[in-house]
Amino acid sequence: PLVLGIETSCDETGIGIVRGRTLLSNTIASSMDEHARYGGVVPEVAARAHLEALQPSIDRALAEAQVRLEDLDAVAVTSGPGLAGALMVGVGAAKGLAVALDKPLYAVNHLVGHIAADILDPDADPLEYPTIALLVSGGHTALLHVRDLTGDVELLGETVDDAAGEAFDKVARLLGLPYPGGPQIDKAALDGDPKAIRFPRGLSKASDMAKHRYDFSFSGLKTAVARWVERAEAEGTPVPTADVAASFREAVVDVLVTKALAACADLGVPRLLLGGGVIANRRLRDVALERAAAAGVTVRIPPLSLCTDNGAMIAALAAELIAQGRGPSTLAFGADSTLPVTEIQVDPA
């Protein structure tokens, strides 16, 4: 099926068009620059930017895919989770488009969309089930057990405080580096010693005390970095930014990879899929690949352009649902900022 997907859960206005598992176009307009001076995404600014970017993005995606609106078999949209106001812009636009064109509308889960991005990778073998999936972005840190992308996704763990990307952004800020912090920390860490400072690894072991066995926590780490920097400043010693950045990054990477591979081992699943914008981190990919190989786990990493928020992954998920014979969503659904990952399609008829 030819599907157009609309993604507006955070600061990217993403419009993607797929034909089944083939990617035809994927346009992304980001309002990141407008948020930079606030050090994080400002919801109202993001919502207004979506409103402005949507129509031109749809036009561009159609032109790049060389298809017309009338050719579409379905429209897909992110219903949640994400920023309520931002989501609402996409949901409103998708409903309007579907009604005007008289096409079926699929409202889907953003997090499951991140997994669906994998099936658009033209160079990869077909996705095998079950797989463990680690999604790390500015808004989410989630470990999932995926038995079927279209029907059975279980939450194994999520962050109880900051998301991994958010931790990068906050630590960058306290080191005086600009937003978004991930790439800045990465750059600063190039000349740093990852073993210079032993920062705490919060919730690095599976725990029955946590809400979910594989929950994550990054706020303790962020606080530890803040204390360390404060103490250095109080002592009047220059802060070794490169060492702090490298040591912090090492702690985040260590926890993410340790937890993900623990889930693979505990559940007997020798497959790990990585997704989300933090996967841009070279060190995270290297450590994951290295330790997974040692543990006999195969790792899948979709192309980076499909790992960050985009509309193609939303269209891809809807195309999979259609291929499974699922009907469209009714028009009763709305934006759901806290949509649980188990709800893959929202409000199916």
Ligand code: ATP
């Ligand atoms: P959502 O959470 O809704 O998926 P988001 O826009 O917050 O969306 P992404 O666009 O997927 O998340 O990723 C952005 C995040 O990734 C930011 O927090 C950014 O700092 C982080 N990031 C980007 N590059 C790197 C990197 N090289 N290392 C670490 N973190 C990175």
Ligand code: MG
């Ligand atoms: Mg983003």
Ligand code: FE
């Ligand atoms: Fe996302």
